[in-house]
Amino acid sequence: MPADTKLQSSKYLNNLIEQDHRGVKARTGPMLGFRRFKTASIILAGIKLMRRIYKGQFNLGKLRIEGTTTPAIWNAVLSA
Structure with missing residues (x-):
């Protein structure tokens, strides 16, 4: 291992990824x-986009629709 590599030893580091993946599995x-x-790939990309919109991680600057409801954002993204 390189000298500047940091080792994080925690058995719970994977939980964030698993929790995010739970919606896809469901x-x-x-x-x-x-x-x-x-x-x-189309279905999983749609699920991923829906999740990002829901969590507020989607950049809405280009669409100019800040502060609206999730269905309005979804329709604007699909029409773009």
Whole structure:
């Protein structure tokens, strides 16, 4: 290992990633799987975008729709 590498030893470091991934697993769990990679990538990108909008992590500066509801943001993103 390089000398400037920091080792973080905590058994809970992965929990943030797992909690974020829980929403994806909940939505894709009932599905029987994806037949094509393209379909899977589109659906997962949509779920990821929806999650970012919900958590307030999506940059709304270019769309000029700050402070509106989530459905309005979703419609503006899809029409852009």
